[in-house]
Amino acid sequence: MKDIPLPTKRRLVLLERLLSGYKEKNITSQKIQELTGWTSAVVRRDISALKLNCGATNGYKVEELKSHLEKMFGEKKESLRCCIVGLGRMGQALLDTSELYDSPFKIVAGFDSSVNKTEVLSSSFPLHPTTLMKKIIHEEEISYAILTVDSDEAQPLTDLLIDCGIKGIVNYTPCVLKVPIEVPIENVSLLTALETLAIN
Amino acid sequence: MKDIPLPTKRRLVLLERLLSGYKEKNITSQKIQELTGWTSAVVRRDISALKLNCGATNGYKVEELKSHLEKMFGEKKESLRCCIVGLGRMGQALLDTSELYDSPFKIVAGFDSSVNKTEVLSSSFPLHPTTLMKKIIHEEEISYAILTVDSDEAQPLTDLLIDCGIKGIVNYTPCVLKVPIEVPIENVSLLTALETLAIN
Known part of the structure; x- marks a missing residue:
């Protein structure tokens, strides 16, 4: 491909x-x-x-x-396990994963640096503090991450995700992330999308 | 370009x-x-x-x-006025437009088919029922639309947006929208982004 x-x-x-x-x-x-x-x-x-x-x-x-x-x-369409990193407004909007119903993708974990958020929010999958990211991503065999953190956390958490062996990132932040060539990124922040439209 | x-x-x-x-x-x-x-x-x-x-x-x-x-x-970077169409969880997450601060884009209106939502939600710009879309888009000189509606509303509202002369759409729904060739679309739904990652 x-x-x-x-x-x-x-x-x-x-x-x-x-x-x-x-x-x-x-x-x-x-x-x-x-x-x-x-x-x-x-x-x-x-x-x-x-x-x-x-x-x-x-x-x-x-x-x-x-x-x-x-x-x-097809080859890649066996269950593809994902996690949400960042449970602010955007991350919370994505906790309702009805969009992924009937798709090969399944969100199996959410992470936030605020333990308060991971304890208070409710979702159909477990929420963890980011300190447990490496352990959970390994145990849950998570392939893809959905990044919805604040800008100042975006690169450090990307580095950590790469270190955890993540295979691709959906980037909802406007940050330009530094990743190895073999890790694909989909940049879907509102700002990036609008800028791409405007230069069409 | x-x-x-x-x-x-x-x-x-x-x-x-x-x-x-x-x-x-x-x-x-x-x-x-x-x-x-x-x-x-x-x-x-x-x-x-x-x-x-x-x-x-x-x-x-x-x-x-x-x-x-x-x-x-630059030529297109004078103030570019946008609207959000659909004030469900995703649309509400985008009501906080701090991401667009210091950019040429400005969200000046939100729309939802539920008058209840447009009356109850608070935002820094006015919220209107979709029945007023044509009037407001014209009056406010809105160029771009951010579509965050349910799937069954996506195409009818896209048709209406095209009819209002909108110049581009950021599509947060997983629907494949039917638009004229000259109207660009950025497809940024979670499902589309994950599928694109998975075939990399």
Whole structure:
């Protein structure tokens, strides 16, 4: 998957989600353009990365396309365990993980440097002080971290997460995090998203 | 800016933020690699998109690089007015907009289909029922929308936002939104971010 460009990966992730609710037998790149706003040329190029054998003359066979997309993600789609680091307003909003229901991702732990918060807040998974991070991440076999701490804590806790062997970070802080090349980051802070929109 | 690839744009957005706190006179692509985890080759290619005149032998001049980055974003950096659509847990977490302080973005309105919420919640900007969206977006000259509604409301409200002439949407829902090609979307839902990480 390393050879597929990131924007293509992002669109294929969304395409899989789109098709999971699609009822027709075939779908054309033009139809996908209507449903998403990506141009049909972009759609055809993205799908060519999947190396399907069918042409696109009468559209793609939806079931075939789905199964290729599932296979593409499939190897990694056994239960992927995640933790939330930082239980401020954003972290608390993410404690309700209904969005991840029916996905391979499962949040199994939350961390905050304030013991007060970890004791008072309620969630469907255990909350711990950050001092226990290394132990819990190891024991719970956690692969991904969702970082929602204050800016001054972002880099120190990232360093700790890397040290714990975390495989990827969803960064809800506006900080530019320093990580090893092999650890992917998704920067999803509001500021980063708005700035990216504004230079489109 | 249309000719610069999206991943480069994203990194340049982060590079500008990184440099705003950088005290040295010069910076090398190697140093940027250390600070970010992007490879120095990627850094040099990204920066070449800015068409600087200086070489990178002894590193880039930080001030020059900053001013090129600012110019690049600058034209659009007069006050950019935003609204939040959906005041559930995520929307409420975003009501505290300290992250946008000192940025060109300003949230000037919030909307929710529940009048109860718009009346009870407190924020530094006015909250309105979604029935007033068209009127307020026009009057307040709002350019960008932050969408944090439930999945079943996502597409109908996106259609309404497009109809109001919105210029871009930050999508915190996991829905694949149907938009015209000229309206950019940043998909920052937790599920989308985790899925993108997992296929890296």
